[in-house]
Amino acid sequence: MDYSQSFAISAIGMNIERARVDVAALNLANANTVQGVGGVSYQPLRVLAVAQANGAGTANGASGTFGAMVSEGLEGSEAISQAAPLMRIVPADAAPRLVYEPGHPLANERGYVAYAGVDTATEMVSMMSATRAYEANVSAMNTTRTLAMRALDIGGNA
Numbered sequence: 001m002d003y004s005q006s007f008a009i010s011a012i013g014m015n016i017e018r019a020r021v022d023v024a025a026l027n028l029a030n031a032n033t034v035q036g037v038g039g040v041s042y043q044p045l046r047v048l049a050v051a052q053a054n055g056a057g058t059a060n061g062a063s064g065t066f067g068a069m070v071s072e073g074l075e076g077s078e079a080i081s082q083a084a085p086l087m088r089i090v091p092a093d094a095a096p097r098l099v100y101e102p103g104h105p106l107a108n109e110r111g112y113v114a115y116a117g118v119d120t121a122t123e124m125v126s127m128m129s130a131t132r133a134y135e136a137n138v139s140a141m142n143t144t145r146t147l148a149m150r151a152l153d154i155g156g157n158a
Contacts, residue, residue: 003148010141016087017137020047020130023089024123031123034106035096035114042116043091044123050086094118 027044035041094117102111 003144006144007141010137010144013137014134014141016047016049017130017134019087019089021127021134023047024127024130027118027123028120028127030116031118031120033116034104035116036106041096041114042118044094044116044118045089046092048088048090050088092117 023045030042030044033042096114096117098112098114100111101107101113104113107113
């Protein structure tokens, strides 16, 4: 059995979750960034993971179904590397957060200051869920390593 596919799946997952933690930390760091005079402010970011289509024909003519993807994965040893998700970091469509601070130098004519549209609660939840998912991928990788080592031990004693 080839354990490299299991390691590759866990590595891809860890890479995506690390990016989610990094982006959430960046958003939190810029939560109190004030919109500048030119109207440009920090735009919160999001991580999108999009699966690549490998371009091969699918089993049973069912294109894009979960069962067809599993069948392709079982048939081809390189299916994991071809189906690795693309990760994109895109700006979120968040309106600026207006805070009433009439004494602030960047306040508008009504006394409101435009801060970056970052929701700290959402970012903290995103960071915690990404951390838990990263830990799950590490656990899966450690389990795969343990299984591979036990298989080698059994094979060496035969």
